[in-house]
Amino acid sequence: MAIILTMRSVLINDVESAANRAVTQEIDEFATFAAEGVDPRTGRPFSSVDDLLELYLSRQHPDEGEAIIGLGEGTPLYSDNTRLSTPDGVQYQLAHDAATLQQIVDDPASTGVLETEHGPLRWGKLQINTGTGEPGHFVVAEFVTNSMDSVDQLIRMTVVVALGGLLLTAGISYVAAGRILAPVRQVGRAASSISESDLSVRVPVRTRDDLGELAQSFNNMLDRIEGAYNAQRRFVDDASHELRTPITVIRGHLELLSEDPGERATTLAIVDRELGRMSRIVTDLLMLAKAERPDFLIKEETDLAEMMLSIDSTVQALDDRPWLLMEVAEGRAEVDAQRLTQVMLQYATNAVQYSPAGAPVRFGSTVVRGDDGEGHLLRLWLADSGPGISEEDMPRVFERFNRADASTAHAHGVGLGLSIVRAIADAHDGRAWVESAFGQGSTFGVDVPIDLRDTESAAPAAESTSPHRAALRGLRTGEDR
Structure with a gap:
């Protein structure tokens, strides 16, 4: 949005600057022509302001939105290309707008801007005095309404194109991101589906890019976790299975322990033997559990x-x-x-x-x-x-x-x-x-x-x-x- 507003401001400033340059250029060209003071048709000085204005205006072709008007002793002379219409559809010409022309003539400045019903009017004027009668005025006016409308139309079109491009880019990005992030979502689904009793879930690896490597690394991690879990479960299962028998033997003999010294000695010998067997089982199981650690070997x-x-x-x-x-x-x-x-x-x-x-x-x-x-x-x-x-x-x-x-x-x-x-x-x-x-x-x-x-x-x-x-x-x- 900031770019659009900046673009509009720049374009409007260009329109206004172009209008000011056009007004200044026309004034300078007329001033040069009037300074000669000689009618090229007769080779003599102009006999009146109206003759000077009539000859100069007959040679002018104003730009779009521009009006060139000469105010002498009689009816205003003009060359108009404003292409403006009043609200009721009547063609508007500045030369026929006596009130606006009088306001421009009465303004002490040589240039200015008027706000009219047709939009801003940028104008410049030059007083003419041939020495043969009443002085006249040369007026150049520029309506920038049409140019401003073109700027607004361009801005609207730019906004539409930008929004369309943004929507298209967003759609393409959404589809592309969905395809790119699909392996990540698969990793997430695999992680959420893992339970304490089932570590067999793996992420399918279909590509060899960074995400494929991520999925493979995740699978490798699951392999290690599953191996450690299975080793732990085997250790617990094996220990419980093998220790159950000596524990049962010891408990049975202790429950039937007699007061007779000979029988007590026999029972304690059996208990000691079974405890030794349990100790060997535990030592061996710990050895097997340690075998899966990286520091098991010291080479x-x-x-x-x-x-x-x-x-x-x-x-x-x-x-x-x-x-x-x-x-x-x-x-x-x-x-x-x-x-x-x-x-x-x-x-x-x-x-x-x-x-x-x-x-x-x-x-x-x-x-x-x-x-x-x-x-x-x-x-x-x-x-x-x-x-x-x-x-x-x-x-x-x-x-x-x-x-x-x-x-x-x-x-x-x-x-x-x-x-x-x-x-x-x-x-x-x-x-x-x-x-x-x-x-x-x-x-x-x-x-x-x-x-x-x-x-x-x-x-x-x-x-x-x-x-x-x-x-x-x-x-x-x-x-x-």
């Missing part, structure tokens, strides 16, 4: 041979049986040595539980090529001579609380050890695996991607003083460990 550059020989010395204390270290990977890589040691100890513990007493256990480590032929994998493995795993149990070996059929001797334990193994392997971006045939023993292992470095970068002093290195040299040369 450090590790000498793979040192790590394997340390595992060898640790498993020797688990049971009095032959522990046969078959191969040792060499090199350096960034891994979590403690977690990988935990993997091998879990495998070794299972081997002790499920293998015949005194049966040898073979284990080792090696570096192999990745499945894609590029990169390296650190493979840790352990083979027992237990009863093996049936074909139907193989897919569920690393699941939580999985216990094979009692006939396989895998019926004791809570079924969390191998789940922890798989969690450690997953955290290393690797995999846990098993190879087994029912009744022929099992081989368990993990494959972990590594960026292998040569052991030559290690200090020579450490090579010579480490007892594990000495054992490795003995293993290479066939010495008795």
